[in-house]
Amino acid sequence: MQMGLLLDADGLPLDYGLFPGNVNDMSTMLPMMSKARLRDLGGERVVVVADKGLNTSANIAAATLGGNGFVFSQSVRKARGGLKEWVLDPEGYAASPSGDFRVKSRVADKPVYVEGPGGGRRRVLVPVREVAFWSRDYFERSRAERAKVVEKSRAAIERGDMSGVVSRSAARYARDRPVVRATGEAADHNWVLDEARIARDEAMDGYCCIVTSEQEWTEREVIEAYRGLSRIGESFRVLKSTLDARPVYVWTEPHIRAHFLVCYVALLVMRLMQLDVERSTGSRPSAGAVAEALRNMTGHHLDSNVWLFDYRTDLTDALCEAVGVDLSRRVMTKAQMNAVMSAVKKPRS
Template sequence: MYIRLSKGNTSKFTKVYLVEGYRDENGKSKQRIVKSYGNLEELEAKDPNILQKLKDEAKNMTKNQVNITLNLNSSNDDMEVDQNYGYFFLERLYEDLEISNFFKNKMNNKKYVFDVDQVFKLLLYSRILNPASKKATVENRNQFFEPFDVTLDSVYETLSLMKEIKGDLQLHLHRKITETQGRDTSLIFFDVTNYYFETEIENELKKVGVSKEKKRTHIVQMSLAIDQEGLPVGYELFSGNTHDSTMLIPSMIDMKERYKMGRVILTADKALNSGKNLAFLVSNGDGYIVSQKVRGSSKAFINKILEDDGYVYNDSKTFKIKSFLRERSTKDENGNDVLLKEKVVAFWSQDFDSREKHKRELLEDKINEYLTNPSKYKASNRHGIKKYLKEIEVDTITGEVEDKKTILKFEQDKYERDVALDGYYALVTSEIDMPDSDIIERYRGLWRIEDSFRVLKSDLEGRPVYVRREDRIEGHFLLCFVALLMTRLLENKLCNKYSIRKIQEALKNATCRKITSGIYSLNKQDDVFRTLENAYDVSLNYKNVRIEQIRLYRKEIVHNVKN
C-alpha cells in the first residue's frame, strides 16, 4: 500500500488517497483506492507532519497485513457465496503426513484422466467439515476457498482404487506418525464395531447381522487399533456375519506383519477375551490386559473375588483392590493346548456399586410386576431378568406339573449372588510383574477407542453407508480412517482442550465471502479457532481482507512460510 496525491487541473486542493496494488483474476497488475483521507491542505493545517505519518501508516499496513476498512455500495445480496478457509489446517496435516507424495509414488506408473490426490483431498476435507454422500460432496465442491475440479465419476473411481492401496496407505501413515510423533506401539487398544447400510444389496462385505444400534440389517464389521495417544494405528473390515471374537487374530497378524511391530500388549474388553485369542497372543510373544466377566464365571472364581482376604482399601473405604496369580489351560486356534499364566486384578468401587444398585431397583420393579402378572412376561421383555425367573407349568388346584397355566418362580439364590457382586470388576493380564495400579490405568485407556468409534459414526458420519460396491465400501472406510487420524492430530495439537466436534465446527465456520474484486469479508471466529491459530502461530483476525493476504495466510499454515 502507498499514499497517492492527486490534484486536478481546476482544483486548488490536493487529494490524499490510500492505494493498494493487486492482481485481478486474470493476473493483470492493477491499483485501486482503498480510502480517501480528504484534502492535504486541510490535514496539514491540523498536523504539519500528517503526510509522513500517513505514508508510514500505509507502509505498516503492507508489512503487517492489517485490516482494511471499506466503504461498499453493494448490498449483501449481491455478494458471492461463503467459501471455507478453515481447511487450510487440514492441508497442513495432509502435507505433514506427505499423503500427496504417497499418491505420487504409488501412481507413478499408472495413468488416470483425473488427479487422484485432488479427489482424495476433496473427499477427506469434506468428510471432516461437512460429511455427506459422495454425490452431495461433489455438488458442494465450491465451498472451499479454491474449489476442487472433481467429477462424480472420478470420485467413484478413486474409491475403487482405495481398496488396492488401503494397506500401503495405512503403513505410510504409521511410518509418518512414528517419525513425527514418536509413536509407541508397545500398548495397543483394540475393539470391534459395525456399520449399517441404507441399501439392501448384499455382497462379500455386506451381510445381514445385528448392528450395534440393535438393528437387524446389512452391516459391515470393523476392527480398530489405536495407540496410547488415541491415534488410530490400523483397521480391518470383515463381512457383517463375522463374530466379534474372531476378528482379533487376523487383524493382529496383518498389522504386526505390515508394520514390523515388536512385542505388543493388547488391551480389549471381555467380548474379545476368548481362550483362542489369548492363546494366540501368548504364543506369538505378545501380551494382553482384558476384562474378565465376574457374573457367570466359575463358582471358585466368584468366591475368590468375594473373599475379603487380600483386599487393600483406600482411606475413605470407597475402593479396594487385590490381585492373585493363576494358571489355566486353553486351546489355540489349531486345537493345541496352551498354558496361560495370568494375574487377576480384582477391585470394588463404591461408585460402580451405587450405579448398579440404582439399575437393580428398576430391575426389581420389573421382576415384581411379572411375578404378580405372569401373563405380561413375554420373550420380547425378558432382557436382563430371564436368569432370575423360571417358568413352570402347573395345575393351580393340584399343584402337579401339567400343561395348564404358567407361573414364574423367582431364583432367589442367583439374584442374591449377583447383588453381592455389585461394584466388583476383574481384569486379567499376562503381565504378572506389572503393578496392579498400572494394569488398571492402562485398561482405563480403553475409553479412547470407544470414543473413536463414536467419532467415526457420529462426528464423521461414517454410517449409514450409502455406497454399494465392495471396493467403494473399502474406499469409504479408508477415508473415515484417515479423517479420524487427522482430527485426532488436531485434538492433540490443542492439548485435548476441545472435542473433535468443536474443532470441526470451528473449521467449518471459518469462511470468507468475496465482496468486491480481490476483497473478502471474514466471518468472526470463535475461541477454538483462535486457539488453533495460536498453535500454528498465524492470525487472520480481521473483518475485511485482500485475497493476497488470505493466500499468504494459507502459505504460513500449510508451508510454514512467514512474510
C-alpha cells in the same frame, strides 16, 4: 458390517478392519493383529488391551506370540477355578482413603486351550497377574441398571406376557414355576420373580477383574491401561455421530469400503488435531468442539478482494497454532489467504 479399530496409547488410530455384521467379535482380533504386524509399528513390543468379549484362548495365544502381551477384562460371573470366590472375598483388598475404591492382585496360571501338533486341543498354563477391584461408581451404576430390569420383569409377570423378546430381555429376572395338574393336563405356567438370581447378581455389583501377562506392572498401571478402552468407545461415537459413519447410504462393497476409509482418515486427522491442542494447552477438546470450531471458521465476502473472518475462539487459536498458520486477522485479501494456504500445504517438520 462391523468395524475393528486399533488405537495406540495416545488414542491415535493405527489401523482398522471391516467384517460382516454376523461375525462374532471374538474372531475379529486375530485378523486385526495379523494385519497390524504387516505394518511398520517400529518393532516395539505390543500389549493388546481389550474387553472380556475378546478374552479367549486363541486371542491370548496370539497376543503372547513373539513376546507381546495382553490386558483383558475377565468376567466375574462366569469365572471358574476359584477366581470368582477370590474376587468376592473381602480378604486382601486395600481401600482408598475415601473407601470408594478397593483393589488387590495375585499371580496365577491361566489355562488356555490351543491347537496341538496333531490337530487336537491341548491345555497350556499361561502365567498371569490377576487384578480385582471394587468401585463405588461401578457399584451404583450396576444397581441402577438392575433396578430397571427388575421392574421390567415384574411388569411382564403382571401382564402375563412372557413370549418372544419379552422373555429374553425385559423378563430376565422372571422364573417359570410350572404348576402340575393332578388331572394329567399340561402344566400351567406360573411366572415369579427370581429373587435368588437377583441376589447372586447383586453380590457381584461393583466388582471387576482384569487378567494380564504384564506381571511386573503395578495394579494402578494395569487398571489405567484397561480404562484406556474408553477411547475405543469414544472413537466409535465420534465416527457414528460427528463424522457420520452411520447410516451408510451406499450398498456395493467397493463403495462401502471407500466410505469407511474416508471416515477412518477423518478420525485420524481429528485425533491429531486434538492431540496437538492438548500438547499446547494441556487440555484435550472434544471432537464435537473441534468440528464446530472448524465449521464456523468461514469467511464472508465483503468486496471483490476482501473477506471477513469474524469467528475466533481460544480453540481456533490453538488449532491454528498447532498447524503453524496465522488466522488472527479479521479481514484478509485474496493474496493474504493464498499465503495462508501455501503455508498450510508445506510439509511439517
